[in-house]
Amino acid sequence: MIIEPRILKGFRDSLPKQERIKRDLIHSLEMQFRTFGFEPIDTPALEYTDVLLGKGSGETDKQIYRFLDNGKRDVSMRFDLTVPFARFMAAHINELYEPFKRYHIAKVWRGENTQKGRFREFYQCDFDIVGVDSMSADFEILLMMYQSLTAIGLDSFTIKVSHRGLFNTFLAHNGIQEQSAEILRTVDKLSKIGETAVREQLCTLTDVAAADRILSFISCGKDFKTAFASLTSLSGGPSEASERLEQIFGMIDELGLNDYFELDASITRGLDYYTGIVYETILTDLPSIGSICSGGRYNELASLYTKRSIPGVGASIGLDRLLAALEELESSTDQGSMVDLIIFALDEHDFSRYHHTAQQLRARGLHVEVFPTKKKLQQQFKYAQKKEIPFGLFIGEDEAASETFTMKNLIEREAFEHISIDDAYTIITSHREHTIDKS
RNA sequence: GUGGAUGUAGUUCAAUGGUAGAGCACCAGAUUGUGGUUCUGGUUGUUGCGGGUUCAAGCCCCGUCAUCCACCCCA
Structure with a gap:
């Protein structure tokens, strides 16, 4: 009886090419994070349900994978990396230091x-600064978002920034803070369902006058100065929140990053733990796939697990969604083959020579593989072609006697005869540099 | 979770209720010194899966699974 090799809805296998692209992406993101001084951490995939549901809304309750383990414990799979991080901070605050900057790249389940671009198992890539409530930290997260996305080859994206606190000040100023959560959720749909639909929904929540004030607040325009001025006056004059926002945009301006950032008061975020600045990143060429990097400031998150106040700000890159977008836009960053050279199997008795030669070249930093069985040469070529290996090495009797080889550029089909190991190394490395220059 | 569309070879796509097809890819053999050509032959397949209607179902009906779209929410 054969079991059908099926997989669950929303879960996916990752084939070598796809996985290679993903690993490369993760690698370059990690390198970026480290240049900012962020440290890696990890937490368990499974946690006690009450730990994860502590501050979840009704929606997260519905989406969480939850079950009893064999010891009858009520457990859940982490559905984001932020909540486990809050638990982590509360547990280890005495072993750590503040401010603490960490990044965490791992799978989550919903x-x-x-x-x-919406899966049930996907990678998130979080980076947060906790232990301080400062505009520099807020800005550094924004800067890292810009830097990370740029580092992986993106250049047409917009990071939309807003401030949850400013919105709440505005609501309080207009005496409609009671329906805050519903209003925020409605407002968040502006870019999707349009102004008139949002207005209709707001009218059912409040009165017409309030709805119009909310609309003028969230569609304040794109020019920062005028938008900011109207937001400030609509929320009853300068406040702590408006000052923070002004400082942050001042820094964006001074670092010359205006093209990538936009003040958009309709960005509010569905998750209710955000208390300050919030942001979402939209790809200019594929807005329909949704935000590929969002986050914000959450000053009370760890209060569920400790009496100590641990303010934080952070962002999360949706790696799988980003990859789906790159695939859709056909702008994947595939670096091609991982292997520089394959040594063909010509004679069953020469394998130790093949492996010895491979070791010599690996010692110089090349990626080398030995074809493991003496098949027809045509099949060995086919294998090399499938793995996009650029060079093939022939070690026959003549070659063994003279300590020279025949090497072939498998893409150009150009042969190099009677060459030494040094020659092979030189040819391969110069070819490698050449292709990197081209890409 | 609710509503809708779709599901045929590895892939891109055909087939009025009447015997499952084409290109590319793939495999074997021949030819090319060591693979790009050409020739010959071949698998291209439980038509997503399970039922039902019918003399007969890829096609019609029901269920189920998956993908996509909208809602909801979000990365």
């Missing part, structure tokens, strides 16, 4: 319905 049992929601699937769509393009």
